[in-house]
Amino acid sequence: MYAVVLHEFGPAENFRYEQAPDPVPGPGQVRIVVRAAGVHAVETKMRAGAEGELPPLPELPAIFGGEVSGTVDATGPGVDPSWIGRDVVTARSTPGGYAELTVAEVDTLNLRPAGLSHELAVAMVGTGNTTLDVLDIARLVAGDVVLVNSAAGGIGRLIVQYARGVGATVIGAAGGPEKTDAVRSLGADLAVDYNQPGWAEVIRDWLGAGRRVTAALDGVGGEKGRTALELVGRGGRFVTYGSISMDKIVPGADELAARGVTWIDALDIMIARHGDGTTGIDYAARALAEADAGRLIPAVQSFPLAKAAAAHAALENRETTGKVVLIPRR
Known part of the structure; x- marks a missing residue:
């Protein structure tokens, strides 16, 4: 071979x-x-x-x-x-x-599933599997204002689709015009280019006075992850599921308490959940079924x-x- x-x-x-x-x-x-x-x-x-x-x-x-x-x-x-x-x-x-x-x-x-190509199937068994894990942990609901970093990526675009489906307001952040266009095509209410300076102010201006992000989901880390955390309002949650930048965001307890924000390290939860290998295959089956039914399309x-x-x-x-x-x- x-x-x-x-x-x-x-x-x-x-x-x-x-x-x-x-x-x-x-x-x-x-x-x-x-x-x-x-x-x-x-x-x-x-x-x-x-x-x-x-x-x-x-x-x-x-x-x-x-x-x-x-x-x-x-x-x-x-x-x-x-x-x-x-x-x-x-x-x-x-x-x-x-x-x-x-x-x-x-x-x-x-x-x-017969209705999925090999390409779509492999996308869902890996990326879709992780996405469902993150979504189970994040518990997005109607009325949430959700910020998704790397919203044009494999996981991000699935989160955008799901969040729209449950009735949340969705803000997708991605890098460059082509990717922000892709985020808009997924139905995001706002797409912003986080490679441009001032992208956080674009989000704040769009939300208006008194309205804040209630859930930020970040797999990027670094400056972009830190900015996402700063956009989360009191009572909101900051959900991390990795750090492609290799610069993991670890908010301090005092900062979180002062701002009234909950940090959820989804990656740690997923490792604990699937450490014995007994549940990962079930999440993969769910992910394949979601794609086969047309609810989540990678x-x-x-x-x-x-x-x-x-x-x-x-x-x-x-x-x-x-x-x-x-x-x-x-």
Whole structure:
């Protein structure tokens, strides 16, 4: 098979598209012919060798990719052979998805709904799964004024759709005219470019006197995350679910108490919730069902598997919209 292999941590150009041994499914595993592999922002940090609030760095050489949609073509010992030929999707914790073939534990598999392409399915099993987790924690309701950072991203655009669906007022912040146009197309009441100075004042002016953000959802961190926190009014909540900037916002207890704002670290809650692996597959099933029913629709930006380096570079440079997916050659 061909795979994208990392031999040395560093820039995206370190990826090599090369031949690798075909994986063999072990006990409790299936082998999958990969039709679409999701690219996660965390993987760009790990590829660069960053450490911190990230999974442990893999031993090299390594094949990245935990999110896969494809067709089972072999089963390992102890696995029902009727899995062969089924279209499945998985967001397992083990890597190996940036390849034409990969293996996965059978208990991490969901069947791909017939109404979803492999690209949409892999977007929902990873990004959609996380989105539902965040939304369960944030508890958005009708009447909320919701600020969504990175609103044109994979998770952000799904949050915008959900918030509109429950009757909230939605403010989407994203970088650049193309992305703010995408946010407007999702039905956001206000789309702002957070790469422009004064974007917080644009939001305050639009809300008017006496009206404030009641819930800010941020996966960006850094200055943009701090600004989102400052826009939350008394009694509101600031929900964080990661920090793509690698600059996590940790509000002080005194600041929160003085302002009457609740900080919810959704990422910590999710890690505790799914630490034993028993609930993640249920969230994935819910996410797939939401997309299959047309209630949450992800955007997908596809790259050929051989162009994984370009996909990582585009994601790092904030040049992508929606979920980035790699497509192996047919």
